[in-house]
Amino acid sequence: MFPNVTNLKSIFISYPTKKLQWQTTVCKKLIANSASTLERLSFQWSGNQLDFAPVHRTVFPKLRELEIFKRSLPRYEDLERIGQVVIESFPALESLKIDSGILYKFQSWSPTKVPLSLKSLEMKGYSSYKQMYYLLNIRCSLKTLVLDRVKFDDIGHRVDELPTILYSVLKTFSPTLEKLSIDLRWWIGGKQLEWKFPVFPVMKRLRVVNNGVLEKIAFENPCSDVFGRIDYKVCFPVLESLHVCIEAINLSPLDAFLPMENNGCSMVVDWVKEIDIRRIRLFVRAVPR
Structure with a gap:
């Protein structure tokens, strides 16, 4: 039922484990299917690797609020992916809540490329x-x-x-x-x-x-x-x-x-x-x- 929802405005994702693959699949579809209407996204996860793929190469034109939290710092290649997603996927971003370690360790994200719409x-x-x-x-x-x-x-x-x-x-x-x-x-x-x-x-x-x-x-x-x-x-x-x-x-x-x-x-x-x-x-x- 849930993957068929296409008009969500707010989504909170928390990956408790990487063992239940069906959870990851459902979450990906929920986010991707609501790309045109989503205004708020909170993305938290645990485990050794980051799975931020559901928003990669997808534009969210109405997304204003974004939260990205990780219990432990991801690998450098994962940090690069996060930075690239923030640049390409959220052109209207106004509010960003993020782990300080993730923000600083972006490798491919130059701080000068932060969306100018960012206010918080x-x-x-x-x-x-x-x-x-x-x-x-x-x-x-x-x-x-x-x-x-x-x-x-x-x-x-x-x-x-x-x-x-x-x-x-x-x-x-x-x-x-x-x-x-x-x-x-x-x-x-x-x-x-x-x-x-x-x-x-x-x-x-x-x-x-x-x-x-x-x-x-x-x-x-x-x-x-x-x-x-x-x-x-x-x-x-x-x-x-x-x-x-x-x-x-x-x-x-x-x-x-x-x-x-x-x-x-x-x-x-x-x-x-x-x-x-x-x-x-x-x-x-x-x-x-």
Whole structure:
């Protein structure tokens, strides 16, 4: 019955195993038969090899939302196939949710070929230095950027470059970015670095999750070309929602985003309608000697 359906708008595919071949066959037919009407596709799989064939050499003119997740990274040749499919099959793509490891390791997909229609990019899983650097070449006018569990564990002695790469990525998309969610989980070996945030003229929702690294934060002020304390009128003139999650013992990020005046009142402007502050506790397991 299912392979005969030809007008689906949304499909969620999850391959639990490669042993049941009939499941794979049905899924392929479902996706291919609804190519002209499909608007949303979520594709998840397990196993050693990727079977993304159902959309290869097939154009989906109405597809706007695409999710691609893998429990473990595919082989390089499979990554190439994913990149080629995204380029050729989804010309109207607006929202892409993808494992950060898959996005960065595309070999045949130049980031300059990302569909210009893309407005939302969500990278799931640990993002490394190379993956963040890769984002600098994307030329889309993003409205939403989600960086989940950014962890620069591959930078080695170049730890001082972390603030620069983060600022460059944020600056690239800042003119059009309306929603930013970033989860910082890197470890810098006790160094205290200065992290810089650009101006976000159309930012409406900001979410920052920090594990204690952001101890020194500075905000851009184009009028003076100097980074300093936050000025919401300059940095976030239309911000509506602020969510800051910080380590319980380190209140530095809170002071940066919610500075207090001498009279004890917060300097947050009245157009910020929602403020969500959460404190998390990091547990350390004691190892007996």
